[in-house]
Amino acid sequence: MVKPSVFVTRRWPAAVEAKLAETYDLQLNTGDIPLSPAELRETLGKYDAVLPTVTDRFTAEALDVKGAQTRILGNYGVGYSHICEASARDLGLTVTNTPDVLSECTADIAMTLLLMVARRAGEGERELRAGNWTGWRPTHLIGTKVSGKVLGIIGYGRIGQEMARRAHHGFGMQVVVHNRSPIAPEVLARNNATQVDSIDTLLPMCDFVSLHCPGGAPNRHLINSRRLDLMKPDAFLINTARGEVIDEWALTQSLMYGLIGGAALDVFDGEPRINPDLMQCDNLVMLPHLGSATKEAREAMGFRVLDNLSDFFAGRDPRDRVI
Numbered sequence: 480m481v482k483p484s485v486f487v488t489r490r491w492p493a494a495v496e497a498k499l500a501e502t503y504d505l506q507l508n509t510g511d512i513p514l515s516p517a518e519l520r521e522t523l524g525k526y527d528a529v530l531p532t533v534t535d536r537f538t539a540e541a542l543d544v545k546g547a548q549t550r551i552l553g554n555y556g557v558g559y560s561h562i563c564e565a566s567a568r569d570l571g572l573t574v575t576n577t578p579d580v581l582s583e584c585t586a587d588i589a590m591t592l593l594l595m596v597a598r599r600a601g602e603g604e605r606e607l608r609a610g611n612w613t614g615w616r617p618t619h620l621i622g623t624k625v626s627g628k629v630l631g632i633i634g635y636g637r638i639g640q641e642m643a644r645r646a647h648h649g650f651g652m653q654v655v656v657h658n659r660s661p662i663a664p665e666v667l668a669r670n671n672a673t674q675v676d677s678i679d680t681l682l683p684m685c686d687f688v689s690l691h692c693p694g695g696a697p698n699r700h701l702i703n704s705r706r707l708d709l710m711k712p713d714a715f716l717i718n719t720a721r722g723e724v725i726d727e728w729a730l731t732q733s734l735m736y737g738l739i740g741g742a743a744l745d746v747f748d749g750e751p752r753i754n755p756d757l758m759q760c761d762n763l764v765m766l767p768h769l770g771s772a773t774k775e776a777r778e779a780m781g782f783r784v785l786d787n788l789s790d791f792f793a794g795r796d797p798r799d800r801v802i
């Protein structure tokens with residue numbers, strides 16, 4: 480039997496690549512650098528399945544092909560706002576993602592960011608490495624206590640719930656959530672969370688706000704200058720969702736003028752390019768999109784893509800079909 484042809488756009492963990500090679504006619508982007516829209520478009524004419532990541536922008540332009548051979552995009556990651564949904568539908572593509580397997584690790588990074596910005600850990604590390612630490616003193620790098628504070632979570636899906644679990648059970652925080660749809664009372668009760676009906680209601684209540692909603696056009700600049708102004712002047716904003724959810728210009732203004740306490744970001748609009756103004760903000764912690772970056776999560780993500788491919792090529796509806 481002829482094996483389906485599969486193209487992987489970036490290097491994956493070796494164990495997953497080996498498993499893929501057993502079952503499929505596998506082609507890898509051995510250079511491991513992001514492909515251009517033209518190169519991405521070219522793959523659609525050559526392979527039965529293409530397996531992209533967040534760095535592969537399958538825009539309307541990249542999906543503008545006639546007679547694609549590709550029938551499935553098996554996305555390596557949970558967020559898929561880098562794939563133009565309307566164009567994928569027009570092409571009749573099936574699109575899958577990798578939920579669940581990275582929720583805990585991504586919530587760990589969100590909690591890491593929360594703690595780092597609250598306790599000024601980034602500033603402390605920068606000072607020490609620069610050789611500027613003059614020793615302990617009672618007023619040095621005074622941060623904010625986390626226990627007992629109110630955490631607002633925007634987007635109460637799997638990652639948002641894992642964040643709430645850590646914050647409530649691990650750090651004794653009170654959790655307030657906003658979600659597009661109502662959350663079942665028993666799900667809220669697990670983390671003693673309260674759901675409010677609007678983001679504008681949530682923001683002034685919180686000492687920390689953590690974003691866990693999808694990216695893409697509908698949520699672009701969901702956090703803008705009007706909403707930043709609704710936050711308490713000493714509150715902190717954490718983003719492990721997608722960069723475009725925050726208006727970064729508005730955020731730099733709030734940080735530079737001390738209108739909020741600080742922010743901590745794992746994702747950036749137009750990453751890996753970083754808005755140079757962000758670099759100037761001391762009360763900002765930045766990580767290079769590390770949410771799912773553990774051996775365990777990255778392998779599990781790969782095996783989840785394999786499960787979806789097995790479903791698809793066996794004629795079943797893939798378990799994680801999103802389009």
Ligand code: DGY
Pocket residue numbers: 532533555556557558559581770771
């Ligand atoms: C995800 O899974 O969405 C991560 O951000 C990597 O793409």
